[in-house]
Each structure stands twice: as C-alpha cells, then as structure tokens.
Amino acid sequence: DVFQDLFGVEPSELNDFAIACCQEQIEGVYGDRSLEQLRFEREVGIGPISNIDL
Template sequence: MATWSCVKGCGACCYLEASERPDLEEYLTPEELEEYLSMVGEEGWCVNFDRTSRECRIYPNRPRFCRVEPETFQDMYDIAPEELNDFAIECCQEHITDIYGADSPEMQHFNQKVKF
C-alpha cells in the first residue's frame, strides 16, 4: 500500500497561483485567503519558497493551509482522516504533473518515496 509522504526538494504545492485555484474562498477563511494571496509571489510561487534549494523558509511556522494533517483536511476539504492518505497522494501527483511533468524526476522521486 502506498503511504503519502512529503518529498523534500519538490515544492510543487508551493506554486500558489490563485487563478489556477478558483475555489480558494470555499475552503479558506477570509483571513486565510488574505494571507494566502499575500504569499503569492513571482510567477505564482510562494514568497517563502526558496526556488534554489526548493525548501520552505518558514516550514515550522507555515500556515494551516500548507499543512497536510488529518484535522486540517477534515476541516478545509471535508476529507475524512482515513481518506487523507489517498487524497494527499492524488493531490501531489496532480500538482507534480502540472508543475514538472508526469515523467519528471520529481514525479519519479515522489512515486519511489510513497512506494506507488
């Protein structure tokens, strides 16, 4: 069974272009939406994402909407905790494909990490 895990050096989820996420108002509070939009920087990438090292500069203090945690996904997306693993894998694969490509080294690394 595949088990979701964040893959260091990926950062596909740090691409925050709001025009590509038209339903933000559906799952973010007004305060979170304001914070989210303030984080969108050059070319749609999060201002806290170091594109050279591909690491988050504020990882321990990142906002709730950046965390893959059962209670967060239950509250924001109505994803039951027992469904989070499969949902997170699917989301990562979708984002990695959109950002880097389906056959990219990032996708290969992710699939190896989650044993997909």
C-alpha cells in the same frame, strides 16, 4: 478535523488525498512522467521498485 472541514476528506483517506495533491502539483510543474514524479512515487511506495538511483 481540519481537512475534513476544508476538503471533505475523511481521516482514513488523508494519506491518499495528500499523495494525489502532491502528484497533481508535481505534474503541473514538471509533467506527469517526469523524473521528479518518478522519484516521488518511489518514495511514497506507489511507483516501480528499482535499484536505480533517480
């Protein structure tokens, strides 16, 4: 209920909202195609799947 009150985010959209917030923060600090961004995307399951350790 807190996120819905503060940001207008429905509970079913909370994961996508949180991921987008994290991506925006990482992009602002490290750049949009940074190693940090690639690691984050891999960990949340939205980046390319690779056997390479980043």
